[in-house]
Amino acid sequence: MTTSSSTSAVANVGPSAPSSKNPKKPKYSKFSQQELPAWQPILTPSWVIIQFIVIAVIFIPLGLASLFASERVVEISYRYDQECIPHKYSGDAVAFVQSTETKKTCIRKWIVTKKMKAPVYVYYQLDNFYQNHRRFVKSRDDKQLRSKADEKGSSSCEPELNHDGKPIVPCGLIAWSLFNDTFSLSANNKTLLINKQNIAWKSDKTTRFGSDVYPKNFQQGSLIGGAKLNESIPLSEQEDLIVWMRTAPLSSFRKLYGRIEANLEVNDELDIVIENNYNTYSFGGKKNLVLSTTTWIGGRNDFVGMACLAIGGLSLVFELVFIIMHVMKPRPLGDPSYLTWNKNADKEHVR
Helix, strand or coil, X not given: CXXXXXXXXXXXXXXXXXXXXXXXXXXXXXXXXXXCCCCCCCCCHHXXXXXXXXXXXXXXXXXXXHXXXXXXXCEEEEECCCCCCCHHHCCCHHHHHHCCCCCCEEEEEEECCCCECCCEEEEEEEECCCCXXXXXXXXXXXXXXXXXXXXXXXXXXXXXXXXXXXEXXXXXXXXXXXXXXXXXXEECCEEECEECCCCCCHHHHHHHCCCCCCCECCCCCCCCCCCCCCCCCCHHHCHHHHHHHCCCCCCCEEEEEEEECCCECCCXXXXXXXXXXXXXXXXXXXXXXEEECCECCECCCHXXXXXXXXXXXXXXXXXXXHHHHHHHCCCCCCCXXXXXXXXXXXXXXXX
């Protein structure tokens, strides 16, 4: 009896038998095992034809409306980079634009051929300028633009990071190359005010550019890239800079310069005074001044309308092809009960 009792005691204090359940195994649920009920439609010929009809009915009218709206946009464009070079500098435009002694003012006349309802948007257009270049697009410091505490900038701004040992604000090549041509217009000897307020995105002004960050040591070196900035105005109010620093994805782009809050009538004579300061001649760039109205689709843009018409037209063609195939060579529909998910559902129902 004693031996049996002690043996029983030893057995009780020894290691317990291994559990048959795996403690690391996750709790079973239909969600974790991806067994939740789902809509798994069977695309019959009738359903496919209906879908193509719906797409065609939506996209073809939308494309026509977009093209009609785009055609209503009145736009005039004037390339001035060549005409604003004096004849004696025609063979060396770079020397002209880089010289501090040459007069850069250029006066031209336009005749308005179609009525332009206010607001008339003023754009400058650059061609062969790659703002999306890998080295160029990274040459900025967003933290410095947002907060005064980070005004030192980062190494990504090199070579426009410091001047005489002091940080440049805003640093980087994008800000350094800020567009600095200016435009002024008058119609029938009356000055047209170009409103340059609210030309930048509100989100940029409130979140990407700080109201406590002011320009410092900007364009102070021997090599001047573009426009200068008023050091008494914070970056959040320097809208020309904000518009410029939203880099363009293509080598040809337009950026908003301002708005004219007045109608331009047919046969109005526009006097345009251009300060031709920006150096696009060293890399074969082009410069255009563009005046444009807008519609509900924005400025002139035929691509949206053409894309919608292409989608709607292809859907219409596919729809006709499917109808002909369905009528000429119909195929019987198989039994849906043999589909994998239906068979699994039957097994679950049996359980």
